[in-house]
Structure formats: C-alpha cells, structure tokens
Amino acid sequence: MLGNPFTFRQNDVDFFGKIYPSKKVNAVVIIVHGLGDHLGRYEDFVIPELLNNDFSVLAYDQFGHGKTKGKRGYNPGFDQVLESLHIVVKKAVEMFPQKPIFLYGHSMGGNVVLNYALRSPELIQGIVLSSPFLRLAFSPPAWKLQLGKLALKFFPGITMGNELDPKALSHDPKAVEKYLADPLVHDKVSPNYSIRFLESGEWAIENIDFLKLNALVLHGTADMLTDHLASVEISKKNPKKIKLQLYPDGYHELHNEALKETFLKDICTWINKNL
Incomplete structure (x- = not known):
C-alpha cells in the first residue's frame, strides 16, 4: 500500500x-x-481495514520517529507534540471538509490523543485509544526516575534505550520478528518523552471528567507495558463519555494479536455509531 505522502515543517x-x-x-x-x-x-492490517469500512486515513511519524527528520527518540516538548497533531487535524479538515474526524492513538499515541482531546476538542468527533500509555504496567526503579528528572533539567536531549521487551508486544512470534527486523523501528527515548509523558498521563487521568468527546478505550488485560487499570480508571471516572473494551490475555499491540480482526471490528462499529 503506497498512500499519498505529505510533509510539513514544525520547530525546524x-x-x-x-x-x-x-x-x-x-x-x-x-x-x-x-x-x-x-x-x-x-x-x-489497520489501515486497510479502516479503508474497507469507508474511512479515509491520515497518519504521520511523530518527532524522532520513522521518516520524520531529527534525532531518534527526542522531541522539543509536549506542547510541540500536541501542535504537530493539530497541524495534521487541520490538514484533514482542509482535505475532507464536512467529514467527521476521529483520532486513533496507540500507546504513546493514545496519551497524545487523549491530551489533545481534553485541550482542543473543537475539530474532532471522537477518539479511539489503543493500549494508551497513561501509566506504565510496571514500576521503574526510583533512582531511574530521579535520574530521568535530572536529565530532563540539564540534558533534555539525551537519549537512552527504552528497555522495552519486544516479546511483550504480541503473542505472535512472527509479529515480534517483523518488529525487530524493521529498520524504522528504534528503542531510543529521551526525558522529554519518558518523564513528560508520565506527567501528561497522570494529568489526563486527573482531568478526565472534562472530556467532552465520546471515546473508545481498548486494552489487553495482559499488557506488560502500559497499565490497563489506568484505562479502567478513566472509564469509571467518566462513564458517560468513555466506552471501555478489555481483551482478556491481550498483549500491548492488539492490532498484531490473534484477536486483531475482532479488535478492528470493535473500532469500526464504534466509529459508525458515533458518526
């Protein structure tokens, strides 16, 4: 699948x-x-399924990722991360006038999408959060968090390995192998991602009562990377706006699990109900 490339410039x-x-x-x-x-x-898989359901798709590589230029694993700040999404939202509005726009954020992207929806809901119809990174599913050592906060203050551009275990992504060994062989995948992370996203995740949980848009939150109960209980928490705090879908024994990348067809069907059904 080729798609039609586009580019934009932000923060040089x-x-x-x-x-x-x-x-x-x-x-x-x-x-x-x-x-x-x-x-x-x-x-x-994800994009073809969305297209088959008559949803046009826009996607972009975030700061420090994929084919977007710049240092791997680094961003200039959380506000700038939200601004890049806003630029893409405005592009979608321009290209598809009068069409409802939904945001689909996976993991760290789920954090971005939820924070964007809490701050700037005007141009979008609803949000889908796949295994959102609101809290980690494990507790990092206290010394590592303290070191990260010091690095954020004095060396915000420094990057280190994220120590992510690829086997935690999916039960499917082929999906894990493909991830490991992908030249555009990287394991780099800077304090501006790790520390700021931990903070923004907590901020979103604390302010979830102010969410004005309908949201679908999907999470596997066996996710070892992001905490599915944080997804449960926000759904309980704002049940009128948030629909929670849990997948027993599901790992982090539900779109690469054996249940992926059910996962995408749940998403497409929900979007159609919220048009």
Missing part, C-alpha cells in the same frame, strides 16, 4: 505523513503511533 523539523483516501468517505481517521513506532507498521 520536517515531518513525514501519508494520506490514504477511501473511495467513499464516511469519516476520517488520524492515526498517532506509539513509542519507537512509525506509520508504516499500520499499513499491513
């Missing part, structure tokens, strides 16, 4: 994105990928 960084127009456009879905991830990893 050249961003890479793609537009995938469907023949019939019932809605537009903007995909925001996760940490170390890139838009190309959604072209095998």
